[in-house]
Amino acid sequence: MSSNNKSASENKARKKKNKPNNKKVQNLSNVLKPDNMELTEWQKALRRQVAVQEHFIVSQNTQTDEPGCYSVANPKTDNEYKVIYRGANCKWNYCSCMDFKVSRLGTCKHIEAVCSWIKKRRKTLDKTLPSYTAVYLLYQEGRKICIRIGTEKSEEFTRLASEYFTNDGYLKPESIYSFSTFLSTARKISNTFRCYPDALQYILDLRDDRKRAELVSEKCTDKNLDSLLNARLYPYQKEGIRFAIKTGKTIIADEMGLGKTIQAIGCAEFMRKENLISSVLIVCPTSLKYQWKKEIERFTGCQSVVIEGNHLRRKKMYDDSTFYKIVSYNSICNDVKILRHMSTDFMIMDEAQRLKNWNTQVAQAMRRIHADYMVVLSGTPLENKLQELYSIVQIVNPFLLSPLHEFIADTTVLSPSGQIIGYKNLNEIGERLKGVMIRRRKSDVKLQLPSRMDSIRFVPMTKEQAGMHDEFHSVVSQIVTKWNKTHFLSEKDRKRLLLLLSQMRMVCDSTFILDQRSRHDTKIDELMHMVEDMIENGDDKMVVFSQWERMTRLVCQELEKRGIMYANLNGSVPSEKRKQLMDDFTSNPDCRIFVSTDAGSTGLNLQVASVLVNLDLPWNPAVLEQRIARIYRIGQTKSVQVFNMVAERTIEERMLSTLNFKSNMSEGILDNGTDAVFMEESKFNRLMETVEEVTASDGKPEFAETHTDDTTEHATEELIEDIPLEADNNYEVETKQGTGESTFPHELVSQGMSFLQGLAETLASPEKTQVLIDTLVKEDKVTGKTSIEIPVPDKETVKNLFSMFSKLICQK
Template sequence: MAKKKASGGKKAASKVSYHYKPDNLTLEQWQIALRRQAAEKETFGIREMNAKEYPGYYIVNNPVSQNVYRVVYRGAFSAWNYCSCMDFKTSQLGTCKHIEAVKLWLEKHHKRVCTDIPAYTSVYLSYRRGRKIRLRIGTDNAEEFRKLAAPYFTPEGVMRPEALDYITDFFRDAIRLNDTFRWYDDAMDFILEQRDKRKREQFLSESNADILIDSLLKVRLFPYQKEGVRFAYRAGKSIIADEMGLGKTIQAIGTAELMRKQGIVSTALILCPTSLKYQWKKEIERFTDTQAVVVEGNHLKRKELYKAEPFYKIASYNSVANDIAILHELQTDFLIMDEVQRLKNWNTKIAKAARHIKAEYAVVLSGTPLENKLEELYSVVQFVDQYCLGPYYKFIADTVIKSDTGKVMGYKGLNAVGEKLHDILIRRRKKDVALQLPQRMDKVLFVPMTEQQQAMHDELQSNVAQLVYKWNRQRFLSEKDRKRLLLSLSQMRMVCDSTYILDQKNRNDTKIDETMNILNQVFENGDEKVVIFSQWERMTRLVAAELDKLGVRYEYLHGGVPSEKRKNLMENFTELPESRVFISTDAGSTGLNLQVASILINLDLPWNPAVLEQRIARIYRIGQQRNIQIINLVAPSSIEERMLSTLNFKTSLFEGILDNGEDSIFLDDSKLDKMMESISAIVTEPEDKEKGEGREVVHIEDKEEPAETFAPAEASDEDTEPSEDTEAARLIRQGVSFFSGLVQTLRSPEGIRSLADSLIEEDKETGKATLRIPVPDKESVIGFLSLAGKLLSGFEEKK
């Protein structure tokens, strides 16, 4: 019965596959059929506009996405059909699912298709076979418009290239001829875009352009970096895909500064992985005289920060994805997208959100060779120019070789792809610019800690602060205190790497992920080899485990490896092409010759600069031909950062002590005194933290940043009120200092024990404990007791 019923009705149309082209259809026919199929599935709201004033105009509403599209339909395959959606503009099919939906609506309602030539004349942007400015002459004053248009348009109605600079003269005269003449926004935007590009090219040809580029930043750019700035400036929107270590960041900043100083842009937005936000901030403030603000906090705070005064705003991809879900779009003059290869899939939430950022100019940075993954290349190019590589279906058909099962077997037509990308993508390898590079390049990469790491770090810092406070008050530390001081300092450094070093049951870290990101770039870029150092064997073990997951060959040296086996490890690393990584602790660093490597990653920095140079010496010798790169991973707002900025590696104080755990230095109180002064600098927060800049804490989705936290610090005279140095003011200062220190002390069991040790004296013979409180003099105690008595009396009277 079912078969008869089906045969008696209308024959159902066969479903068109989204993955395979039917043999009976051309490539374009297949794509049009897919869009018609999509239109049949979806429920659109469609209404016709004023047929007299706007013949053939329709409004199409998508009730699911709430998007509204403007459609013009004047018959099948009409050159004047149009839709405001991006698929129509990029597919080169002359149709889209919205136009197909209008066709179905007209058929269903038996409405007449308007194929008449409109009375008015218009200038529009054609998207068929590439974007072109075209003229459509209406029935009113047709002959006069043809004469007027001759100097500006070809007989086929395409704008002449030489007319770009004076096409607005035609617009003026056309309106005078007939006030119904119209031009469309996308056509005008295209004209202005081409004019703007011509102006930028003209500037770069002038002699003062080189002078301005030379003075853009506080540091001198290498010649290839200047070329990168010029390229990105000329393109307007570009991709810098230089090999890792060639300074893509500084080229992007240089381009932004050139556009800012030329008065082209007034704001810049930087999108980057969460772990790199403060790295960008430090680089901007190091290379320029411009301020940068990190967009973080809850959604309302981030919304305000996007409008903040500083030229540069820095936001993570996760934050922007969350914000666009609420705001729907963001606008900026200049957009920088860093590490874009981490976005992977073009259809991810983050990639989709990034497409809702409107920017006049953009620089996209990628550290991997995009030509090795054409599908990924296409996705990245979409951020810069959605028209450059043509429609995706055609790009895949022209470049990807697939088996009968759909598996990618190889690529073709790569030269044609390269020609299309010539004006928007620039990529240099180290070997291409080796003569311009210094033999050794050192980079500090700031990698924020997780919330758990920061909490453990702060607790350990509090312990050290109490011991410093005790030393400052008594000029004495017991042997137990001294050992606890060394242990806390070492553990603070361990936590900067990973909580796993202290507790193998709980692992919280970010340096491992950042290390793997660096290694993945190295692996994809070529055959360079990498040496990785850490003071902690457990940290190197984590790196080894990640390389095991990837199936990458590595050599692993630590203190437990017998000396007779070390030679084999070095030989394997030197001679085997597949051995890409050498992992080592400082215990195994002496006597190594690893000059086959060109990159060294320090997961942590030793106190002693001699130990650091010893690491570097494993791959670097003065006079060698190979350029090497040193990458130091440092946790911001931590003991590691203050080792760099405050201590600056004071060798005389720390050599052989904190690196090796010896405490013989404590036999000399004068050395201990100097050391405690330096440690005090380590555990005291920098001044900018008091100005409201909170610590960066890594969150998985970056939805809301934590409240600002502060380390203990004694109040200074400049920080307190009243301003007059009265007895009351001094009393307030002393009270604030006392209670700040007391609260900090009572936050941890170790602090409480330390306070008790300093206040309680125990008789060794009798075991009797006595409370001992240091006081300035007897009169101060009498005054304090008198004041306390009056306060208590007043309290009793009120009762």
């Protein structure tokens, strides 16, 4: 071969070698396992995938005598992790991250990053046995204490280990309580011996468990507990206190109204008196801070401090010597971000269902707080999805349940596309939770609570309400048809769908909620009849709930017209004023009605009332029970009546079956109910199926005549970017002109290119035409001149609109 040919061949080979590989690598789904992969293989591959995507900074730690020691830094979070890597599948591999400890895979994204780093640099792994002997915690098999005997004085360590460890190197169960003797002897054999901190802490925790169990047996007698607090404890509450002390970290998931607060305080007081703790940190919703302060001082006589103010002030208050410290979830979330790490002897978390979403900032912040002991309070630890319960349990004991990928595989039924269609083995989960969770229902505790009667009052709508409801229903049907044809909805369509569903629910209450100009409703009149009847026939009190603040505003207006005293709570009422509202309603015999949004559905004790009216039903059954538990709880002496108002033949009536499904799923785990619940299709298919169900119509709604209040002041409506199916406690779902997400006549002007399409429909109705004119025509109060105003997104839209008019006019 000539030199020229050889040179050309080499250049060709070099170009081929250096040519970029444009072949797209298919990412693995973190939801759907490939058919050709085992569960653990898939999970390990996912971690290798993340290791590449997150661009970790890896460095070898040469300042330690531990072979294979590395540091892995995440530049996005500024977190740094210690990694020990001694080869693939080596049982001595280790990472300080939580995923390595709980996944039982023997790897994590940080270990995979180290493995990749070593391969790229063609580093040689040191696989020699270390000279030192060490006791370590093995996580791959669910936390086991193990010993690895090194080359130095191996015979002496082998003889010593035979007394405390099995032949396989695992610590004998009985050796836990004599482990200090082993440590002392091992250190005398060689000063190079080491016991890693996580292994030592695990042993100390096990010994502390036995100590608390003995303490409960010896000192948690009924007599001692009767004198523990300035209140009478029911037998089941004493049981809850004993359980919390013995467990150390526990979930008290009693049904709402059974006194979870007093059990948590009782546990803290007992541990304080036994000198097990020196302080308690209580984390709760903002609205409950001062109620906790009141309850603590009432039951214990101790002072408590509410941590609030700016960050510097809060930081100083954490160091206050006061035994009980109270802080809101939002505040402590911000503080953890700044301080990076927080610790306390004893932590109480109230309304812990707020931690149900694993990736929220609040949930992440709470997992970064170290607490020796913990009591988590939640009457509804499971509201919608099984993973919500898993998230809460992980905060209490991340090792109790199986790793998440195994948990999902064992409990979740998936469709071929990876969507959740049902659950299984729910009773088995309940059994496994008995070690950390205690739950009692009112029917279990034999308190002879008064009877409770729930009833549904079907209410007709006015013609105006029904007309709007039908308009929304028509657009929803179009979206559903689009979904059925393509099985795809854009983000805009999904948001629009949720907005329309919310508007359908709003108009079932009153048109006032939507436009604040008209007033067409029947529920208010029905409620006023109930209020007047109650006042005339006794001294009962009533609590009225609505998800929409504007609906509660109408209720208050009608009560004022009739001279009926009431208390009104919504998300805008400051937390310090809520106590006064409760006191007025509780102590003033003339204050007969308590009107509230879902801002008052948790934490309020309103058992002075015996009647509760839900003007609308939340989609979440747990929220419904939270409302009812405001009056149906310990301290109630009267029979309780619950009235749920439902607009006939509307989305509200269809929602009843949806509530029933979610209730069944919750009962399967928490209350030993149905073992498996199936959604019938994938998650989103189920959503769309539910939409079809709740928006289907058996016929035209019946109409009722009502008055129109034209004097109501019109307020600017707020823009909501993302509207959930059920609004959060303190938030009201509203609409705004200009969103393009509504087909109201007065909003038609803001829909840009949709103007002509809806104009003909609007002009066909005299009522809609008048609303459109009122919206378009503006009068200058100073000059008296009248003009037409049409909001537009930008100049380009106007240009396109004129172009369309030009084509229509010039068309032959």
